[in-house]
Amino acid sequence: MTGFWDNRYSDKQFVYGTQPNAYIKKKLDKLTPGKILFPAEGEGRNAIYAAKLGWDVTAFDSSEVGKSKALHLAEQNQVSLNYIISDAESFISKEKFDVLALCYAHFSFETRPQIHKQLVSYVKPGGIIIFEAFSKEQLEYNSGGPKNEKMLFSIEEIKNEFPNVEFTELTKKLVELNEGEHHKGTASVIRFVGKVLDS
Numbered sequence: 001m002t003g004f005w006d007n008r009y010s011d012k013q014f015v016y017g018t019q020p021n022a023y024i025k026k027k028l029d030k031l032t033p034g035k036i037l038f039p040a041e042g043e044g045r046n047a048i049y050a051a052k053l054g055w056d057v058t059a060f061d062s063s064e065v066g067k068s069k070a071l072h073l074a075e076q077n078q079v080s081l082n083y084i085i086s087d088a089e090s091f092i093s094k095e096k097f098d099v100l101a102l103c104y105a106h107f108s109f110e111t112r113p114q115i116h117k118q119l120v121s122y123v124k125p126g127g128i129i130i131f132e133a134f135s136k137e138q139l140e141y142n143s144g145g146p147k148n149e150k151m152l153f154s155i156e157e158i159k160n161e162f163p164n165v166e167f168t169e170l171t172k173k174l175v176e177l178n179e180g181e182h183h184k185g186t187a188s189v190i191r192f193v194g195k196v197l198d199s
Helices: 002-009 022-028 045-053 064-074 110-121 138-139 153-159
Strands: 033-038 057-059 082-085 096-103 125-135 165-179 181-198
Touching: 002 064, 022 045, 022 096, 033 045, 045 057, 045 064, 045 096, 057 064, 057 165, 064 082, 110 125, 110 153, 110 181, 138 181, 153 165, 153 181
Parallel strands: 033 057, 033 096, 057 082, 096 125
Antiparallel strands: 125 181, 165 181
């Protein structure tokens, strides 16, 4: 998949735009800045927005091209990121985070439950997860996302894959995306905010 993402990000334009995802932005605007982790962060739009709010940002992605564009955008915005090259299966952190922000992080169905378990383990008890990704109904729309239904989400899968999370918001809805050329138009998404419980 690294080659796929390097190729996608090779365009001079930011393929998902430079503005943060609307849901991530809305939720971050309500929180006190602390330490935040952005997995599969690509070209950096959400991480850079968080950094501008004063968050201590760690991000990772498998794409060197995505990282290069993210760091260039961060420099333009006069913020800094700790951006690590890693796939989700290999990412390890000695730090604990106040917030985990998962924005269209569609991992393979076989490894996804373990990846989510590992990522949640890096969040402090009482910390927050903010999540937006495509639902299985997204296959009915032509506005982005994987074409493999197994890589898309259902509400039940979310509940099963985040067992140590108390959901304060969990919903499937239709939204209008305008995030660059690859997230544009009506889309079926699942969004949640949850608090990580003490294990």
